[in-house]
Amino acid sequence: MSERSQSRFGTVVLLLLKLRAVLVLGILLLAFSILTPSFLTANNLSILAKHVAISAILAVGMTFVVLAGGIDLSVGSVAGLAGMVAGGLLTVGIGGHLAGVVVSVAAALGVSVAVGLLNGLLVSELGVAPFIATLGTLYIARGAALLLSQGKTFPNLAGTAARGSTGFSTLGQSFLLGVPLPVWLMIAIAGVATVVAARTPFGRHVYAVGGNERAARLAGIRVERVKLLTYCFSGVCAGLVGLIIASQLESAHPATGESFELNAIAAVVLGGTSLMGGRGSIGGSLIGAFVIGVLADGLVMIGVSEFWQIVIKGVVIVMAVTVDQMQTKLQSRMTPAAPRGGRDRAQVAV
């Protein structure tokens, strides 16, 4: 084989590797449509998208954190806490005064931002490793959620018209142009996030901080502020997810969101974002979330047992990361000076 054809072959392989998440998603959609006649119906796709929205919204927030070289393990707990804050305000209130829907939602999101802020301060100002800082807030937020109700569920969040507390179920249960509202929220958040990541100075700063923190600092980027904002955004996304779930179930349970952080991280990794930071995209995470969601729902529809579902999910994640390593190696061999993809480890170790 001539050197030229070899490099062309390499380019094709590289392209396939880059598009792997899309390919996997395509294969899954095709396989499940063949196996289950009702899979490819508008109704099912709408429900599927609604399920995907949960991990996709978390994954979008997580992507910024990971791009900037961090990780946020607290998102599942924050989702649980946000639901409990809203549920508590709607059904128990403070000092006997019940809060309205808008106030409750705002308070829940406020608490979520506060946890994000705490994460950000711990990581950027106090220099705590992101893994440890957010592991700590994972427990703090979960404990706080349990304390709010002494471990009980807040039921009947549908509210009563007499008290003016109805409308909370809109968030998770209503439709706009035939598409569930949570799906619109996912599209809106992913859309804004894509533009922010790719087209704004802040987005470039996130990539720069994750790619080479010291270089970013020397270039005059306010590294602390960038990190702080990524954790705050991740917190908001997590809070929103908690509210959507509470709204869908019309009840808030303190254990909601357990291990959601792992789904979000899996989606981010499947989408080709490097856990080392600096490389990846919002669109990739969205596709990653769809891969996980389609796999979960499809396996339920064809009636595969829970145990196999867990194994299969694990296999897909391991394969995705393996392929990611292959892509990195191939890319660095083909284009030694690649600005994003071809970073070698020495650069990360700064």
Next chain:
Amino acid sequence: MSTARAIAGCGLLLLAGCRARDTRPLVAIVVPSQDNPYFKAEADAAAARALELGYRVRVDAHDDDAYRQDNLVDAAIASNAKILILDNAGTDASISAVRRATRAGIAVFLIDREITARGLAKAQIVSDNDQGARLVAEEFVRSMHDAGSAKSEYAELLGRESDTNAQVRTTGFHAVLDKDAGLTMVAAQSANWSQAEAFSKTETMLQAHGSIRGIVAGNDTMALGAAAAVKSAGLKGVKIVGFDGSPDAVAAIESGAMLATALQPAVLISRLAMDEADALVKTGSTGKPEMQVIPCDLVVKANAGMYVNFEKKQ
């Protein structure tokens, strides 16, 4: 980390020392979790009765983790507990912990879940999961036939598949359901006792099998998740049954969102355990056999008003 722990420990010791010495005998109550209304009701009932009878009480949760349960049993031994009321973390995995507590002179009373070894605990008081599941399944069959169609399809939501109670309940359900020629199970999935998971899995199962007319769930939390999914799909007349008798499920039965549930007499069991423990301390005998199985109650719309927080109103 360990320094911080040591400092915290010293602080606690000081606090404890400052307090007036409490000479009442200690009852340690260990349950799976306190964020589940069932386990909370069971712990609260045992604690309340123990306080009435003049004991000190400590309540802990092992989160279904046998290792954590071991540590909590060690803590009970170290603090000279007289009585241990335990809802254990696994039929086989808990035997060694129960044995250790018994050898240390603690009277162990198992509630809600049994262990396979006999002669270690002073009593094992459990609700009859099999009988309860059959009761619920019979009501389900009746109602599915009343709904008219000769052939009816249903789905099942199972509890965590590694949990004994999940197995016993599904076996009990099927002992009744499989005998009925008119009923066909078209889908079965584990939702791990979780409401959110039951919600999304039910939505998906309803997509795969639009003909589903009933849902049998291994506990009330999952049944409520299924009810939310059925409501969200705009379906009417889907019969949903659960298990446990949680207050939320009783309310759902009253409103018609659920058909029935089996109420486990958690409060009664906890009180029985504490009364027998007290009898043992005062008279040297519980006066009862080790194995005690308490039947479940069927809760349907007609009698739902009689049940509050895992007990029948007096």
